[in-house]
Amino acid sequence: xxxKILSVLLTAAxxxxxxxxxxxxxxxxxxxxxxxxxxxxxxxxxxxxxxxxGSSQTDAPASAEPVTLKWAIWDEATTPYWQDLKDAxxxxxxxxxxxxxxxxxxxxxxxxxxxxxxxxxxxxxxxxKDVPGYATLVQKxxxxxxxxxxxxxxxxxxxxxxxxxxxxxxxxxxxxxxxxDFWVVFYNKDLFDAKGVPxxxxxxxxxxxxxxxxxxxxxxxxxxxxxxxxxxxxSDVQLFAVLDGKHTILxxxxxxxxxxxxxxxxxxxxxxxxxxxxxxxxxxxYSAAFSGGDVAMxxxxxxxxxxMIANLQSGEYDSSLCGNWGIVKYPHADGVEPGxxxxxxxxxxxxxxxxxxxxxWDFVKFVSGEEGAxxxxxxxxxxxxxxxxxxxxxxNLDGFPTDDASKExxxxxxxxxxxxxxxxxSEINSILDTYHGSIMSxxxxxxxxxxxxxxxxxxxxxx
Amino acid sequence: xxxMDEAQKTARIDSxxxxxxxxxxxxxxxxxxxxxxKMIAQIGAYNRKIDTxxxxxxxxxxxxxxxxxxxxxxxxxxxFCVFTLIPIVFAFALAFMxxxxxxxxxxxxxxxxxxxxxxxxxxAALKNTILYCVGTVPLTMAASLALAIVxxxxxxxxxxxxxxxxxxxxASLVAITSVWKMLFHPSKGPINxxxxxxxxxxxxxxxxxxxxxxxxxxxxxxxIWKYMGYYMVIYLAGLQGIPGELYEAASLDGATTWQKxxxxxxxxxxxxxxxxxxxxxxxxFKVYDVAIMLAAGGNGTLTxxxxxxxxxxxxxxxxxxxxxxxxxxxMVLFLxxxxxxxxxxxxxxxxxxx
Numbered sequence: 001x002x003x004k005i006l007s008v009l010l011t012a013a014x015x016x017x018x019x020x021x022x023x024x025x026x027x028x029x030x031x032x033x034x035x036x037x038x039x040x041x042x043x044x045x046x047x048x049x050x051x052x053x054g055s056s057q058t059d060a061p062a063s064a065e066p067v068t069l070k071w072a073i074w075d076e077a078t079t080p081y082w083q084d085l086k087d088a089x090x091x092x093x094x095x096x097x098x099x100x101x102x103x104x105x106x107x108x109x110x111x112x113x114x115x116x117x118x119x120x121x122x123x124x125x126x127x128x129k130d131v132p133g134y135a136t137l138v139q140k141x142x143x144x145x146x147x148x149x150x151x152x153x154x155x156x157x158x159x160x161x162x163x164x165x166x167x168x169x170x171x172x173x174x175x176x177x178x179x180x181d182f183w184v185v186f187y188n189k190d191l192f193d194a195k196g197v198p199x200x201x202x203x204x205x206x207x208x209x210x211x212x213x214x215x216x217x218x219x220x221x222x223x224x225x226x227x228x229x230x231x232x233x234x235s236d237v238q239l240f241a242v243l244d245g246k247h248t249i250l251x252x253x254x255x256x257x258x259x260x261x262x263x264x265x266x267x268x269x270x271x272x273x274x275x276x277x278x279x280x281x282x283x284x285x286y287s288a289a290f291s292g293g294d295v296a297m298x299x300x301x302x303x304x305x306x307x308m309i310a311n312l313q314s315g316e317y318d319s320s321l322c323g324n325w326g327i328v329k330y331p332h333a334d335g336v337e338p339g340x341x342x343x344x345x346x347x348x349x350x351x352x353x354x355x356x357x358x359x360x361w362d363f364v365k366f367v368s369g370e371e372g373a374x375x376x377x378x379x380x381x382x383x384x385x386x387x388x389x390x391x392x393x394x395x396n397l398d399g400f401p402t403d404d405a406s407k408e409x410x411x412x413x414x415x416x417x418x419x420x421x422x423x424x425x426s427e428i429n430s431i432l433d434t435y436h437g438s439i440m441s442x443x444x445x446x447x448x449x450x451x452x453x454x455x456x457x458x459x460x461x462x463x
Numbered sequence: 464x465x466x467m468d469e470a471q472k473t474a475r476i477d478s479x480x481x482x483x484x485x486x487x488x489x490x491x492x493x494x495x496x497x498x499x500x501k502m503i504a505q506i507g508a509y510n511r512k513i514d515t516x517x518x519x520x521x522x523x524x525x526x527x528x529x530x531x532x533x534x535x536x537x538x539x540x541x542x543f544c545v546f547t548l549i550p551i552v553f554a555f556a557l558a559f560m561x562x563x564x565x566x567x568x569x570x571x572x573x574x575x576x577x578x579x580x581x582x583x584x585x586x587a588a589l590k591n592t593i594l595y596c597v598g599t600v601p602l603t604m605a606a607s608l609a610l611a612i613v614x615x616x617x618x619x620x621x622x623x624x625x626x627x628x629x630x631x632x633x634a635s636l637v638a639i640t641s642v643w644k645m646l647f648h649p650s651k652g653p654i655n656x657x658x659x660x661x662x663x664x665x666x667x668x669x670x671x672x673x674x675x676x677x678x679x680x681x682x683x684x685x686x687i688w689k690y691m692g693y694y695m696v697i698y699l700a701g702l703q704g705i706p707g708e709l710y711e712a713a714s715l716d717g718a719t720t721w722q723k724x725x726x727x728x729x730x731x732x733x734x735x736x737x738x739x740x741x742x743x744x745x746x747x748f749k750v751y752d753v754a755i756m757l758a759a760g761g762n763g764t765l766t767x768x769x770x771x772x773x774x775x776x777x778x779x780x781x782x783x784x785x786x787x788x789x790x791x792x793x794m795v796l797f798l799x800x801x802x803x804x805x806x807x808x809x810x811x812x813x814x815x816x817x
Contacts, residue, residue: 110781110782113564113781113784114564116565117565118564139565139784140563140564140565140566140784141565232760233762275649275650277671277673277674278649278650279760280674281648281649281760282644282648283760426782430782430783433764434584434764434765434766434767435766437766438766438767438768441674442671442674443674443766443768452583456583459581
């Protein structure tokens, strides 16, 4: 009998092995966070002495000790700016070697957070893809507060146009943005020309946008045209609602999202846009949808501009289908200033565990500063510091739409982060994602879904 | 053991010998059998101790033999300890704590478990996982047994059919879920097309196979189709192990086909069935891949109607970094599997005795 119980236990144990993987590396955690904080204080005192030398980085002494910085990034092969930034920095810093480690984009923040757990990490600089991931790293003490460095080197946070305020944690800033994408509406000019409908403009209201999308729609079998396209992300639908500046996704009450869910679901029912359930079943990527030439308008982040330019040039996208494109500002609700849009910042920071915080900071400062901004702009990406030169670089890129409206569309009036910082932002994000899926797939009515969001997020906020 | 001189040695042996004789007399008078057995074991220990001192070696022969035996299982056991046993024990402990993987661990007592009952997602995941198991286990078992019996007959093209039914098990999950999704595509799939054209189901009433209440059904159907081939092979092996004389004897007694199945095949297969059911149940409770691939769509989130326990464990652990809470969920899963396995072992033991 004893043997039997043992074998029962072992069988059950075997299967739960799979689940228990999270337990490794337990004991070491305390010591690592201690080391982390110790490192931070040391380095800041050191730095105040060396700050002058650091800030005049271009004439950094060539005799300085060789340093290798390990930098966490994603999609090295398809994203050219990593290599550009590395080359530009190494050209002026003979003693520094940047070693890039590609963690892949799909679950980048999860992999990174796992890498930085415990004290086993040897990353010096990490790129931070989204705010929930940032919140996780801050709470895990995995990245350093940069305030002392910022003060010592006199970095002007005003240049980031308020983006840094939305990720400040208890008065401390743990990352500096180097890329700042905002959402615009992409449209296919050929489709509008064929229908004889005037192009969308930079000051559409939501009613005008809806009307335009319906006008462009053609449900004839074989020659379908979708007036609009919404990717499966939550941001694509429910964040229309935060553009009035009165609401954020951290409110705990989401009744204000209802009109936008209604607009999109009505459009879906009338065949104006592809069905959400079709999109999730097919796993259709937004780029494939737009480049297929049957989508008149699509709301998407400005990162897609660089993708469009590059893929049209390489011939991956058929230019007869989508080669004639343009962008306009996001539609706006009545009484809201046109040009209010959503933003997504990509940040860069120094790990708490690094042995060379000063060198790592210098690289962070470079990437997030004006020099980094110029490098980013040269490949059509939007740097966090939007200087006039960077803007000129982008609009004069070969392949950028030549009309004035597209250029004007890049002037953002108000930028609201898709996800601003909050302590429980990761959980709130999961909840909103889940019920967005439930509403869009028809599992729940809009009212039920929003009621659930309210209920569950309130629970999280009350903790 | 420090070296002792001869005088000390003899003194020690004498004192041990004395205790030993005392014990032996005590055993003679002891009536309680349990205590007696204990004492006899003690006598053995004393004898070994005396032997060790007499021979003057560090280890007795028995100890050496044991060590050699342990060294044989060590390679496997050390691996098992480091990668399985310690993490499991740690996960048990973690369920009573709050930890995010970096900051100091905090004691949480039972609060993680108390929170579970108010957690909508946990309750949904638990319900879905159990429903999935209840749907999948008996149907897969029945399907694989039926297949095995059919393909155990001498039919033409038996090899081809065996290969065909084993194929889904071998094929990559990602590839076959894509095919499955195209087949059941809500607006373009041939299945819904058939429903629309042949059975005249109105377009807005066509089933949405991957959302709402139907998603579990899709998952169950998919799992049966994918895994029945594997269990069919196990059943085939079991069927071929049944001696032909039993069937012969049954036919002589005039048993019908059904009776042969009922009184020969089924009882003879009971240990195979037991293995199949245990493996199936454990695999079902572990479901994650099928749910993610079929129901999660592009951004990898499962809604209330499709979430399963393992997904929730992963989400709590590696997205929200709430390792304590996620371990608590893992414990619930562990207890579930343990409970089901114990019941099955009990049932099997009873049947063996009969």
